[in-house]
Amino acid sequence: MLDCNIVVKMFRKHLWFCFAFFCILVKPSILMCQPIAESGNSMASVSSIPSHILLQDSSYSEQTTTPERIKWYTFIQNIPRDWSQWAQSSFRKDRIGDWAVVAGLTTALFVTDDITYTPSKHLFESSDRARDWSNFAAEIGDGRTQFGLAGAFAAYGFVFGDQRALRTGSQIVEVVLGAGAIIQVLKHVTGRESPFTRSSPTGIWKFFPDQIQYSKHVPAYDAFPSGHICTSMATLIVVAENYPEVKWIRPVGYLFCAVIGVGMANNGIHWYSDYPLGIFLGYSFGMIATHQEMFSVFSQGKDNPVNISLAPTISQHGAGLSLSATF
Numbered sequence: 001m002l003d004c005n006i007v008v009k010m011f012r013k014h015l016w017f018c019f020a021f022f023c024i025l026v027k028p029s030i031l032m033c034q035p036i037a038e039s040g041n042s043m044a045s046v047s048s049i050p051s052h053i054l055l056q057d058s059s060y061s062e063q064t065t066t067p068e069r070i071k072w073y074t075f076i077q078n079i080p081r082d083w084s085q086w087a088q089s090s091f092r093k094d095r096i097g098d099w100a101v102v103a104g105l106t107t108a109l110f111v112t113d114d115i116t117y118t119p120s121k122h123l124f125e126s127s128d129r130a131r132d133w134s135n136f137a138a139e140i141g142d143g144r145t146q147f148g149l150a151g152a153f154a155a156y157g158f159v160f161g162d163q164r165a166l167r168t169g170s171q172i173v174e175v176v177l178g179a180g181a182i183i184q185v186l187k188h189v190t191g192r193e194s195p196f197t198r199s200s201p202t203g204i205w206k207f208f209p210d211q212i213q214y215s216k217h218v219p220a221y222d223a224f225p226s227g228h229i230c231t232s233m234a235t236l237i238v239v240a241e242n243y244p245e246v247k248w249i250r251p252v253g254y255l256f257c258a259v260i261g262v263g264m265a266n267n268g269i270h271w272y273s274d275y276p277l278g279i280f281l282g283y284s285f286g287m288i289a290t291h292q293e294m295f296s297v298f299s300q301g302k303d304n305p306v307n308i309s310l311a312p313t314i315s316q317h318g319a320g321l322s323l324s325a326t327f
Helices: 005-030 051-056 073-091 093-111 113-126 128-138 144-160 163-189 213-218 227-242 251-267 272-290
Strands: 307-315 317-324
Touching: 005 144, 073 093, 073 163, 073 272, 093 113, 093 272, 113 128, 113 251, 113 272, 128 144, 128 251, 144 227, 163 227, 163 251, 163 272, 227 272, 251 272
Parallel strands: none
Antiparallel strands: 307 317
16 A cells, blocks of 8 residues: 555655755846746847846847747657757767767776675665665656656746746756656666666676566666666756856756765666766757757758647547648
């Protein structure tokens, strides 16, 4: 039987964490400027926009046009675009160096995985305080905190008509689902054992494992790469890029990501070598979601663009998704 008191306690813990972080972040914006509503049809140059509006919506500093007006399904529309943009921007010759760094770090950490996990396991099993701290750190990265934070931004944006807050909430959900799907594909392909279920010093890799066995014994296959680190990093980048005037977001966020990583290594969910690729993917998806102006994807050249969109649809036959392409 599921203990309702435990469920309520966990919900309150994540809710208060998200609420506290959101209040600390948004309060300066409330004190310095009044919320505004963005017009989805207006076009304006940065130089013509008052400074208090620039502060309210920091994306104006990066774009020469008004950002898209956020709808409840915007994140659904954007996920296929993000996947395509990630694939096209990541697998280019000028990114070979980035992949080499990720591969090098992963290899170096893999060689030392047994050396780093053994003392972490001992600390986790011998100290109640270390065990509680490690479990809490792992819970922060399991998705509930990210979705709770997205809900806080969305609620504030809806109540006060703040498109920046709405966009931040939407983009958090977008990157968690978009990057999370890529992570799941990689987990189902690599099939690496988690430390606490290991049958070898650094965990066995079972590439393309039997999916039935995977579903029955998930920890025996889903260590690499880390989804906790990926979605935590992606969330951090989304918030930091939408609120660039709040300088403490990145250092505090990087610290939280480090705490999450150490906590999961302590309780045996992940090896340290699971993190480099997760960090790389999270950072990439965060930047893609927040800087569409940097990408020219779904394009066959400047004079022959191909635009693809995905949106919910309702008809007499039922509800679903509509995929459209314009040439």
